[in-house]
Amino acid sequence: MGRLDQSERQALIRRSFLFKDVAQPILDRLAALTVTKQLDRRETLFNRGDEGDALYAVVDGLVRIWVGSDSGKELTFSIMEPGDVFGEIALLDGLPRTANATAQEATLLLVIQRSAFLSVLEGEPILARHIIELLCERMRRKTELLSDFAFADLPVRLARKLGDLVVAHGEIDGNEARLGKRFSQTELAQMLGVSREAINKQLAAWSHKGIVSTEDGGLTILDLGTLRAHAAVDRVDPV
Amino acid sequence: MGRLDQSERQALIRRSFLFKDVAQPILDRLAALTVTKQLDRRETLFNRGDEGDALYAVVDGLVRIWVGSDSGKELTFSIMEPGDVFGEIALLDGLPRTANATAQEATLLLVIQRSAFLSVLEGEPILARHIIELLCERMRRKTELLSDFAFADLPVRLARKLGDLVVAHGEIDGNEARLGKRFSQTELAQMLGVSREAINKQLAAWSHKGIVSTEDGGLTILDLGTLRAHAAVDRVDPV
């Protein structure tokens, strides 16, 4: 992992769904205006309130998007993984960033400057379409998150979150799935907006029932079916 | 309030910020494809899961956008008022509606069919820009709502909500503001995702302190300053 040459950057841009179907010469121009950025684990990329002058694409690593209260609690909105694009809101409307972004682990990013992106956006209606789709997708996620917050209790929310994480970041193997140590209990707690202790106790309860296991530090789902049944309780149809 | 003729519909469309700067002939074409729809108080316009084949603009009245859990609780995301446009998510991405929409009172809507809207969208980059801005604005609101949910307790959230409602739907008069009977305690509770009783008790507490009054059925803020101070506690800078 390190700096990337022009053709590698082009390839990366082309891979993102956002730039699918955009004319090749335009992509080349865009790639030329792109730089890369390396972040250490825990390094912060931007903070809520900052000016939003760039769009980012994850090449390698994980970036956590979150907000904090000044009593020190944190809420994680999402974890961006390779291929994901983020930072679009402030970039598009010119207002301050709505959330913080910090690298969850050592991370390599592709950085697209605001001016470069907007000039392409102006001339490429297809890009605008993709942006709109991206925003719609994000809206749906946030709506989902919000109704979970309002309606579902901890066991249900944790079951759902684990189900999602396992698909995105784990290895599923029949009715089992391994998440390993990718996410600490503190991190899980921040995703759900609850205390670390509450997560620990729920996992302990499920562990006794044989639904999950926390052997050797890593988290393993032993009974995905039952976990998903927990998640399905009172589920508003996934839309 | 009733049906509108072509020129009135044109005027309404032109008034919405979404169609600002769109070429006149295109607007005329769009207006011609538009119909109006009258809803009674409590009438539902669409439900979560429905196909999203239209975009709506409120001409007169109020529309509540909400989701429900199957244990019967409801959470109100927003109240659309005259001039507001809604229903864009499902319209744009072609997926099912993410929320329910019901008329809060007798309401007149302008209905723009999906096909008509999309054909204009294709040829008008400026409209795409406005859509993007609308979506960004909605994202910011939802982010705000979500962090309130995660971080703020009832008094703070209620103070904030009342502050917002008073600006949007009340009459402010120096340090006082009248909301009248526009919003019942049940409706307030649904906006915050808490029980009706909790709202009642908080209002009673503030009433004793002289911050609000619930005389003659309507809600009046007697001390806007203090209310806003409550709302400002632990406020993540409004972004």
Added chain:
DNA sequence: GCCGGTTTGTGACCCGGTTCACATCCTCTT
């Protein structure tokens, strides 16, 4: 192979908000 920082595990206690159960009171309808 030991030391400091992080992560996990767990119990005791507390508290905000829910749930339940009523008592008014208000407002529309007929």
Added chain:
DNA sequence: AAGAGGATGTGAACCGGGTCACAAACCGGC
């Protein structure tokens, strides 16, 4: 004017999760 359906006001009991306070295990680095 009466009655019905909402909306409001309020107390008692309960409980999910938060907070606090540790103990233990683990992990990387020198």
